[in-house]
Amino acid sequence: xxxxxxxxxxxxxxxxxxxxxxxxxxxxxxxxxxxxxxxxxxxxxxxxxxxxxxxxxxxxxxxxxxxxxxxxxxxxxxxxxxxxxxxxxxxxxxxxxxxxxxxxxxxxxxxxxxxxxxxxxxxxxxxxxxxxxxxxxxxxxxxxxxxxxxxxxxxx
Amino acid sequence: xxxxxxxxxxxxxxxxxxxxxxxxxxxxxxxxxxxxxxxxxxxxxxxxxxxxxxxxxxxxxxxxxxxxxxxxxxxxxxxxxxxxxxxxxxxxxxxxxxxxxxxxxxxxxxxxxxxxxxxxxxxxxxxxxxxxxxxxxxxxxxxxxxxxxxxxxxxxxxxxxxxxxxxxxxxxxxxxxxxxxxxxxxxxxxxxxxxxxxxxxxxxxxxxxxxxxxxxxxxxxxxxxxxxxxxxxxxxxxxxxxxxxxxxxxxxxxxxxxxxxxxxxxxxxxxxxxxxxxxxxxxxxxxxxxxxxxx
Numbered sequence: 001x002x003x004x005x006x007x008x009x010x011x012x013x014x015x016x017x018x019x020x021x022x023x024x025x026x027x028x029x030x031x032x033x034x035x036x037x038x039x040x041x042x043x044x045x046x047x048x049x050x051x052x053x054x055x056x057x058x059x060x061x062x063x064x065x066x067x068x069x070x071x072x073x074x075x076x077x078x079x080x081x082x083x084x085x086x087x088x089x090x091x092x093x094x095x096x097x098x099x100x101x102x103x104x105x106x107x108x109x110x111x112x113x114x115x116x117x118x119x120x121x122x123x124x125x126x127x128x129x130x131x132x133x134x135x136x137x138x139x140x141x142x143x144x145x146x147x148x149x150x151x152x153x154x155x156x
Numbered sequence: 157x158x159x160x161x162x163x164x165x166x167x168x169x170x171x172x173x174x175x176x177x178x179x180x181x182x183x184x185x186x187x188x189x190x191x192x193x194x195x196x197x198x199x200x201x202x203x204x205x206x207x208x209x210x211x212x213x214x215x216x217x218x219x220x221x222x223x224x225x226x227x228x229x230x231x232x233x234x235x236x237x238x239x240x241x242x243x244x245x246x247x248x249x250x251x252x253x254x255x256x257x258x259x260x261x262x263x264x265x266x267x268x269x270x271x272x273x274x275x276x277x278x279x280x281x282x283x284x285x286x287x288x289x290x291x292x293x294x295x296x297x298x299x300x301x302x303x304x305x306x307x308x309x310x311x312x313x314x315x316x317x318x319x320x321x322x323x324x325x326x327x328x329x330x331x332x333x334x335x336x337x338x339x340x341x342x343x344x345x346x347x348x349x350x351x352x353x354x355x356x357x358x359x360x361x362x363x364x365x366x367x368x369x370x371x372x373x374x375x376x377x378x379x380x381x382x383x384x385x386x387x388x389x390x391x392x393x394x395x396x397x398x399x400x401x402x403x404x405x406x407x408x409x410x411x412x413x414x415x416x417x418x419x420x421x422x423x424x425x426x427x428x429x430x431x432x433x434x435x436x437x438x439x440x441x442x443x444x445x446x447x448x449x450x451x
Contacts, residue, residue: 002208003327004191006216010223010331017227017285022277025231028238029257035243 125153177405184297184401186317187216187325188304202313218304218318219325226288226322231281256284260434267438270445272343278441279434282332286430289322290393293426294419297400323393323429326386333386336437340381343444352448385436392429396422 129149175183182204189207190200191214200217201207207214237253246254260283264276297320304318322328344353357374358367396418403414 002211003330004189004210004212004214004216006214006220006325006327007331007334009215009220010328011335013220013224013227014281014332014335017231017281018274018278020231021234021281022274025234025238026277026280028235028241029254032238032241032243033254033257039243 121153121156124156125149128152177402180405181398181401183315183317184301185319185324185398187319188218188308188316189214190217191215200313200316203315204317216319216325216327218320219322219328222292222320223285223289223322223328226292227281227285230284230288234284256280263435264438267435268442268445270347270442272441272445275438275441278339279438282437283430283434286323286332286389286433287427289328290426290429292321293324293393293396293400293422295320296415297397297404321393321397323389324397326390329390329393330382330386332433333382333389336385336440337379337382340378340440340444343441347445348448356448381436381440385433385440389429389433392425396425 132145132149186204186207188200189210190198191207191210192198193206194209201210201214234253237250241250241254257280260280261276264279268275300320301318305314305316308314308316308318319325341353344356348356357378358364358370360370360374362370399418400415400422403411403418407414
């Protein structure tokens with residue numbers, strides 16, 4: 001085995017290459033890989049956060065949906081109440097109207113009856129006079145009986 | 157693969173007209189050496205004998221060159237990818253580089269419990285660099301040496317050796333493991349102090365009355381770390397390379413199936429040895445960072 005200066009040459013090369021690697025090669029990869037690790041970690045974190053956000057949003061939307069349903073139910077209730085109220089009011093009004101119409105009609109009827117009574121009264125007195133004239137045939141004093149007949153007519 | 161067989165055949169006929177298998181293999185196992193000749197001048201060794209005479213004052217141009225080339229290529233490539241890297245979904249090549257990065261980072265996070273931002277880059281460097289150096293073993297054994305001999309022929313080096321797999325050179329593997337050894341000592345002293353480091357050698361595991369025994373146990377343990385680290389890698393790759401050479405040298409044209417089987421098996425060894433080297437580096441450095449134990 002022949003040991004020569006080569007052994008020293010190789011030792012020097014060893015240290016020089018080590019120095020070069022430590023200074024110019026290793027940090028390049030170290031940086032790149034650390035950066036990538038950071039990137040991946042960030043990505044995973046972001047994904048986790050997004051998932052959380054999604055859950056939150058879903059919970060929120062469910063809540064809102066519930067609220068909306070409650071609100072809608074309230075509105076429907078109110079509308080129903082208002083509707084029945086309107087119907088009640090309309091009924092009352094209709095009853096009132098009907099009463100008024102009936103009252104009007106009764107007044108009309110009374111008027112008609114009165115008018116008919118007046119007419120009848122007038123005619124009855126005339127008929128009675130005519131009848132009495134026929135019976136008494138002029139013996140009766142027209143003027144003396146006029147008052148008596150008028151009293152009779154007003155009593156009818 | 158067919159070219160490989162031809163190349164092996166050509167190699168067998170190359171140079172010395174009747175090159176034996178032994179010569180073929182020993183040629184493949186020696187280095188292109190630049191060093192100081194016994195007469196004092198510096199130059200490329202033309203023969204194996206010349207290279208041996210140079211001794212320590214020489215450098216293996218081939219393995220050192222491949223080692224530097226592969227290390228630099230890996231770092232520049234990673235830097236290129238790292239600069240263009242996006243934090244979005246990584247595309248093809250970036251994904252590939254990042255998966256290596258993450259693999260190393262995970263191993264360091266598991267095995268190294270102290271805070272030291274330089275350990276992970278060290279492990280990445282060691283892991284990928286060794287994988288690339290080991291992978292050179294899968295290039296058929298004659299391709300690059302043949303080209304090198306053709307080019308070397310222009311300067312009268314037509315018989316030159318050209319070793320392609322840096323981790324089959326003990327200088328390369330020991331160079332790295334000794335560097336790790338220095339780091340072990342440096343970080344041990346840094347976290348425990350000189351006294352703490354020395355007392356760990358002297359007063360463990362049997363307490364201060366058994367000091368000589370402690371030293372006998374602890375000092376070899378300490379030095380066994382870099383030696384086993386470097387020799388394990390070297391041994392595995394050297395054996396693998398040797399088997400490729402045997403297949404190529406002995407079987408000639410009929411090497412294809414054997415070569416294929418061994419290459420498939422070797423695919424396992426290539427990353428495994430790099431992984432073992434990295435893991436042991438992590439374990440050793442983790443132990444070095446341990447603060448002083450109080451009994």
